[in-house]
Amino acid sequence: MKRFLIPLLIFIVLVAFLGIGLNLDPREVPSPLIGKPAPIFSLARLDDPSKSMSPKDMLGKVWLFNVWASWCGACRDEHPLLVALSKTGIVPIYGMDYKDTRQDAQQWLDMGGNPYVANAFDVNGRVGIDYGVYGVPETYVIDKKGIIVFKQIGPITEEVLRDKILPLVKGLQTQ
Amino acid sequence: MIPEIGHFALILALLVALVQGTFPIIGAARRNSVWMGLAVPAARAQFFLVATAFFCLAYAFASMDYSVTYVATNSNSKLPLQYRIAAVWGGHEGSLLLWAFILNVWTVAVSFFSKHLPDQLRARILGIMGLISIGFILFMLTVSNPFERLIPAAFDGRDLNPLLQDPGMVFHPPMLYMGYVGFSVAFAFAIAALIGGQLDATWARWSRPWTTLAWVFLTIGIMGGSNWAYYELGWGGWWFWDAVENASFMPWLVGTALIHSLAVTEKRGGFKAWTVLLAICAFSLSLLGTFLVRSGVLTSVHAFATDPRRGLFILMFLVVVIGGSLALFAWRAPKIGRGGMFQVVSRESFLLANNVLLAVAAISVLLGTLYPLFLDALGMGKISVGPPYFDTVFAPLMTPAVFLMGLGTLARWKKAELPELSIRLRWAFGVSLATALILPFILGHWTPMIGLGLFLAFWIFTTTVNLLINQLKSNQLSLIFKIKSIPRSWWGMVVAHLGIGFFVLGVTIVKGYESETAVKMLPGDVAHLAGFDFTFDGIKEVQGPNYLSEKGQITVSVMGKEKTHLFPEKRLYTVQNMPMTEAGISPGVFNDLYASLGEPLEGGAWSVRIYYKPMVEWIWAGCGLMAIGGLLALSDKRYRMKKRGQILAVENKGVA
Numbered sequence: 001m002k003r004f005l006i007p008l009l010i011f012i013v014l015v016a017f018l019g020i021g022l023n024l025d026p027r028e029v030p031s032p033l034i035g036k037p038a039p040i041f042s043l044a045r046l047d048d049p050s051k052s053m054s055p056k057d058m059l060g061k062v063w064l065f066n067v068w069a070s071w072c073g074a075c076r077d078e079h080p081l082l083v084a085l086s087k088t089g090i091v092p093i094y095g096m097d098y099k100d101t102r103q104d105a106q107q108w109l110d111m112g113g114n115p116y117v118a119n120a121f122d123v124n125g126r127v128g129i130d131y132g133v134y135g136v137p138e139t140y141v142i143d144k145k146g147i148i149v150f151k152q153i154g155p156i157t158e159e160v161l162r163d164k165i166l167p168l169v170k171g172l173q174t175q
Numbered sequence: 176m177i178p179e180i181g182h183f184a185l186i187l188a189l190l191v192a193l194v195q196g197t198f199p200i201i202g203a204a205r206r207n208s209v210w211m212g213l214a215v216p217a218a219r220a221q222f223f224l225v226a227t228a229f230f231c232l233a234y235a236f237a238s239m240d241y242s243v244t245y246v247a248t249n250s251n252s253k254l255p256l257q258y259r260i261a262a263v264w265g266g267h268e269g270s271l272l273l274w275a276f277i278l279n280v281w282t283v284a285v286s287f288f289s290k291h292l293p294d295q296l297r298a299r300i301l302g303i304m305g306l307i308s309i310g311f312i313l314f315m316l317t318v319s320n321p322f323e324r325l326i327p328a329a330f331d332g333r334d335l336n337p338l339l340q341d342p343g344m345v346f347h348p349p350m351l352y353m354g355y356v357g358f359s360v361a362f363a364f365a366i367a368a369l370i371g372g373q374l375d376a377t378w379a380r381w382s383r384p385w386t387t388l389a390w391v392f393l394t395i396g397i398m399g400g401s402n403w404a405y406y407e408l409g410w411g412g413w414w415f416w417d418a419v420e421n422a423s424f425m426p427w428l429v430g431t432a433l434i435h436s437l438a439v440t441e442k443r444g445g446f447k448a449w450t451v452l453l454a455i456c457a458f459s460l461s462l463l464g465t466f467l468v469r470s471g472v473l474t475s476v477h478a479f480a481t482d483p484r485r486g487l488f489i490l491m492f493l494v495v496v497i498g499g500s501l502a503l504f505a506w507r508a509p510k511i512g513r514g515g516m517f518q519v520v521s522r523e524s525f526l527l528a529n530n531v532l533l534a535v536a537a538i539s540v541l542l543g544t545l546y547p548l549f550l551d552a553l554g555m556g557k558i559s560v561g562p563p564y565f566d567t568v569f570a571p572l573m574t575p576a577v578f579l580m581g582l583g584t585l586a587r588w589k590k591a592e593l594p595e596l597s598i599r600l601r602w603a604f605g606v607s608l609a610t611a612l613i614l615p616f617i618l619g620h621w622t623p624m625i626g627l628g629l630f631l632a633f634w635i636f637t638t639t640v641n642l643l644i645n646q647l648k649s650n651q652l653s654l655i656f657k658i659k660s661i662p663r664s665w666w667g668m669v670v671a672h673l674g675i676g677f678f679v680l681g682v683t684i685v686k687g688y689e690s691e692t693a694v695k696m697l698p699g700d701v702a703h704l705a706g707f708d709f710t711f712d713g714i715k716e717v718q719g720p721n722y723l724s725e726k727g728q729i730t731v732s733v734m735g736k737e738k739t740h741l742f743p744e745k746r747l748y749t750v751q752n753m754p755m756t757e758a759g760i761s762p763g764v765f766n767d768l769y770a771s772l773g774e775p776l777e778g779g780a781w782s783v784r785i786y787y788k789p790m791v792e793w794i795w796a797g798c799g800l801m802a803i804g805g806l807l808a809l810s811d812k813r814y815r816m817k818k819r820g821q822i823l824a825v826e827n828k829g830v831a
Contacts, residue, residue, distance in 0.1 A: 004508045007452060008501040011459075015494055017545065018466070020552040022486045027454060129248055129333055 031133070033148045038065070038140065039130035046097050046105055046119035053094070053120045055146055062172045064093045064165070064172070065140040067128065069100045070108040072136045078155035079112050085161065086115035089168045094118040098128050098136050106153045141165060178243050181231025182322035188224035188275075189312045195305030198334050199298035199458055203371075211298035215286045218301045221308065222283040226351065229276040233263050242328035245321045251750050253721035261345045262335040266484070268321035270348065274465070275311040276351070277356045278304065283386075285360055287489060299367035300360075307359055310492045318484050329384065334721065334750035343403030347396060351423055354393025355461040358426060360385040361433065362458035365451045366500055369507045374451060379441035382454070384435060384814045390430045391805035397423055398798035406758050410768050411691070411786040413794060416565045421544040422464030425537045429457040432533040435526050435709040439587035443588060445523055448508045449530070455504060459497040460537070466493055467544070518590040525583035532576040539568045570624070577631045577679065580672060581638035585645070599645075603637035619688055628683025635676035639669055664811040671804025678797030684790040695776055705787035707768060708732045709741075722746040722755075727781065729759065729770050741770040743783070767791050 033039075042054040055065075066082065068075040075121055095116040097105045102121065109116075122128055131140070141150040150168055152160060195217035202210025232245075236259045241247040249266045250259050284306045289297045315321065327686040364382045368374045400420065405413040414420065433453040440450045466489045517523035543564050581603070585596060611630035615621035646665075647657050695704045698713035712728040729741040741759035748755060758771045766789045773782030 004448070005505045007456075008498065008505050011497055011501050014545075015490065015498070017549055018490055018493075021548040022490060124327060125244075126325075126329055129329070131246075149454050 010038055017132045033140075034151060036148060037146050038142050038148050039127070041120070041121035041130065043096070043122055043127060046095075046102060046121040049102075049121070053118050055142070058092075058094065058142070059146050060144050062091060062144060062169055063142055064091055064169075065096065065142055066093055067096045067098050067131070067133050067136050067138045069098045069136050070104040073101065074154065074155045075137045078146075078157075079115075081156055081158065081161060082115040083113040091173075092117045096127065097121050098133065099123065099125045139165075141168055141172070144175065177231050177234050178240065178324065181228040181235075182320070184224045184227040184231065184311060185316060185322070188221050188228065189309065189316060191221040191224060192305045192308040192312060195221060196309050198302075199305075200302035203295040203298045203302070206295070208294065211294050214298045214301035214305075217305065218279075218282045218286040219302045221305070221831055222279040225272075225276050225308075225312075228322075229263075229272055232272060233260055235322075236260060236263055239332070241330070241332050242325055243321075244323045244325040247325050247329040247332045249335050250332040251721060252331050253750070254332075254340070256721050257342075257345055258335055261339070261348075264348045265335045265339050265344070268315065270327040271311060271315050271319055272321050273348065273352055274356060275308060275315065277352045278308055278311065278359060280353075281357055281360055282308070285363075296367055296371060296373070299370055300363045303366050303815060304359060307363075307372065307496065314485075314488050314492070318488055331750075332685055334748065337722070337746070337748040337751065337753050337755045338407065340721075340748070341403065341407055342504045343399060343407065347399040347403055350392055350399055351396030354389050354391075354396050354430075355423070355426060355464065357385070357389025357392055358454075358458040358461050360389065361454045362500070365454035366503065369451060369500075369503050372507065372510065374440075374447045374511050376441050376444055379437050379450065379601045382578060383434075383437050384809055386430065386433055386454075386457075386520065387809055390427070390434055391802045393423065393427050393430060393810070394798055394802045394805065397427060398795050398802070399709050401798075402795050406760055408756075411689075411758070411771075411788060413791065416543070416562050418544050419468050420463070421540050422460075422467050422768075425540050425544075426457050426460040426464065428533050428537040428540070429453055429460055430536075433457050434531045436530050439523055439526055439814075442737040443517070443523060445517065446527065446530075448504075451508065451511075452504060453530075453534070455497075455500050456534075456537075459493075459500070460541075462489075462493055462496060462538075466490065491727065518589070520586065520591050520593050520596075522583055522586040522588045525579050525586055529576050529579050529583060531570055532579075536569065536572045536576075539572065541685045544566070570627075573768075574627065575633065577675065578634060579598060580675065581634050584642055584668065584672065585638065599641060600638060603634065603641050604635050607631075607633040615687070618684075622687065625683055625687040628679055628687070632676050632680035632683060634663070635672060635679070637797065639673055639676070642669065647814045662811050662813075664808040664813075667804045667806070667808030667811070669804070670807055673798060674797045674800030674802075674804060676797070677793045677800055681790050681793030681795075681797060685788055685794070688789045689787060689791075691784060693773070693782065693784045695780050696783045697778065698779045702783070702785055704785050705766075706733060707738070707787070708735075709768075709770070709785055711774050711781070711783065717744075721750060723777075724757075725772070727770075727772050727783070729761070729783070729785075731761065731768055739768070743770045743772045745772045762792055764792065765790060 038055045040055060042052050045051045045053050068079075082093060085091070093115050095118075097119050099122070101123075105119075105121075109119075120127070125133070131138070137155050139152040139156055140148050143149050149172065150165065152165070156165065194213060198210040198215035199217075202208070202213070232243075234240075235243050236247050236250055236254065238250050239246070239250070241250075245266060245268050246262075251261045254262065262269070264270040270497045282301065285304065286301060287298065289769045292300070361382050364378065364385070369377045397420075400423070401413050404415065405411065433450065436446045436453055439446045457790070466486070488801055582596060582600070585599065607630050610633045611626040612621075614629055615625045646661060647654065690705050692702060692704050694700070696702065696711040698711055700711050702709045702711075706730070710730040710732065712730055715726050715728070717724040724744045724746045726742055726744045729743070731738045731741060739761045741761055743759035744757035746755045746757060747753070756771050757770055760770075762767045766787060769786040771784050773784060775781055793798070
């Protein structure tokens with residue numbers, strides 16, 4: 001009986017590792033967009049549909065591009081961190097409200113605080129397709145030349161911000 | 176409207192799969208023939224529904240319906256029709272639908288070709304395949320819906336990944352999936368037999384043709400993928416030990432072991448528990464492969480975008496299917512009787528040794544594939560395991576396997592005489608050894624690996640010749656009658672084993688004697704490699720359907736005599752602004768000439784890489800022979816009888 005259990009035991013160990021791996025890795029898989037210019041778009045702004053926002057406007061500075069939505073639970077986790085970051089003034093954060101309604105989004109910013117310099121309003125997720133957005137939130141670090149340097153899939157954590165994003169931003173700003 | 180029909184068909188298919196996966200299995204336990212009788216109609220209805228969903232998605236691609244998110248993400252109006260159709264499986268959601276569709280193709284095939292099986296067994300097999308189907312359809316409907324709408328519709332699609340815009344994309348994934356998913360039949364047979372407790376020679380005989388067919392598809396699929404990588408990736412490699420390649424290779428190794436072990440179970444009644452375990456493992460590794468590709472736990476050129484929920488879903492599915500079947504195995508296998516006894520020197524023991532070697536090879540590939548994940552999970556940093564590991568592990572495992580293969584086909588069942596074998600194979604051994612020692616000096620230079628490779632290849636050739644002579648001289652009848660009287664399955668074995676020989680020879684020669692050069696070329700410049708002169712004639716701009724191409728022309732000549740032209744290209748796919756390299760290849764029996772364009776340099780010059788690849792085509796020819804061998808075995812006349820009575824008659828004859 002015992003030796004017939006061996007395959008099952010091996011499998012259980014394997015599953016444990018796969019389970020851990022599942023939580024570890026996906027955020028570290030490099031995006032094919034890294035090292036490429038941020039896809040160009042021109043979308044109406046969330047707060048004022050008569051104004052538009054485009055990555056071209058940000059050329060010459062290092063900025064964060066955060067894709068979020070009011071319906072997204074993980075965005076709620078990350079939001080206080082973004083608000084805190086915006087108060088330090090280290091790096092401007094631009095947002096894109098993804099597949100959302102203006103009313104819900106505006107309400108959410110009023111409630112939770114608004115860390116964004118401006119927000120593009122991607123109502124149907126078309127621009128999201130260009131950026132390869134599969135789930136919100138996602139955050140991009142874009143350099144002075146408009147090149148995507150880093151992509152965070154899923155919410156930003158304190159560690160990621162402290163260990164990866166901020167050192168990266170500081171390095172890029174001195175370039 | 177059409178995408179909604181597809182979506183709805185998928186929902187109905189889930190309901191039918193639920194019926195197919197529960198009633199027949201419970202019915203088999205309670206001997207309720209009405210419940211068991213649901214299996215066949217449910218399987219056919221589910222096939223119809225999943226096929227409907229599949230064709231709805233294909234229609235959405237063909238008609239350029241960019242109001243479907245998946246279509247908009249993976250297609251473009253300028254994409255030629257054949258690639259728009261192939262784009263159905265170009266992304267995550269669609270390849271799952273292809274998976275489910277092919278599973279249903281196999282299920283419906285089983286429903287038609289299982290009339291001779293006992294009702295209980297048939298109900299269980301179809302029920303288990305229904306359970307597998309539930310998992311995949313549920314996966315699509317919950318987190319990977321290919322029919323999700325994009326409203327308002329996109330004006331045009333984002334285009335299929337240019338890497339996938341190749342004839343290989345049309346055939347490679349369906350073939351590979353036919354193989355992968357085909358092992359579900361052997362799996363369902365094994366689980367059904369475990370539940371019913373009837374693991375005997377008849378079970379093995381029924382499983383064999385299904386397993387062989389799946390194996391043939393998998394062989395062709397892997398061969399196609401390797402060939403595709405060779406000409407598409409632009410640097411002449413044919414196998415990369417990429418995580419996803421490994422994911423298809425592991426089921427192949429275990430499937431190969433399974434085919435051989437099934438032969439022992441059928442002919443000698445031995446290895447029963449081992450055969451069942453292999454059947455479970457072959458399909459489990461297919462599922463694991465799916466997990467590795469879909470979940471994104473490993474980085475690979477094949478990996479799709481990552482979504483943790485999807486990975487979690489497949490992991491849960493793996494736990495249920497693999498964990499459940501291994502638990503069933505642990506519970507039921509001890510009750511399986513032992514097979515017939517055999518001596519240390521016998522065909523059984525050679526086959527067992529080969530089986531163990533193949534299984535160990537599969538485990539070492541698994542280990543190498545998951546090692547980066549293990550280290551990462553233990554917080555020991557990120558590493559990647561590359562070809563050096565696999566090459567180092569593989570050669571020592573495959574050397575004895577190939578050597579034993581030559582012996583195994585000649586050895587008798589139960590008990591063979593070692594002295595007799597060694598006398599018979601003296602000359603085969605001598606010829607192989609002499610070839611291994613002398614041929615390399617004629618070809619250029621000798622290294623231990625070249626010598627070993629040549630020895631193994633010629634060992635297969637010579638032992639096969641020995642086997643043929645032996646088979647044909649055994650009695651006094653006329654040669655033609657003897658050839659006719661040998662069963663097709665025997666020829667299948669011979670051809671497949673020769674395929675291994677071709678493969679080993681190709682790998683040995685190309686690894687030992689390939690050469691390459693990277694040069695900067697202006698129009699009119701000549702490069703020299705392996706006795707060929709390559710003249711760069713210049714670059715022409717060509718407009719493709721959805722790309723711009725800079726197409727080079729290289730004239731190949733030997734001693735001033737023109738031989739052939741190579742047309743390497745550098746394409747720019749305009750939608751995604753992505754450059755692609757298309758190699759220019761002149762294939763041949765004894766060598767391939769291969770050129771790929773690098774970057775344009777100043778003054779109209781180009782950097783060009785030229786490769787000389789001797790006998791590289793033999794690698795795929797070998798795989799092709801293996802597949803042909805499998806098909807020959809399938810065409811054996813004992814598989815062509817469908818009626819229960821005929822099989823019984825044959826069985827009785829066999830006993831007498």
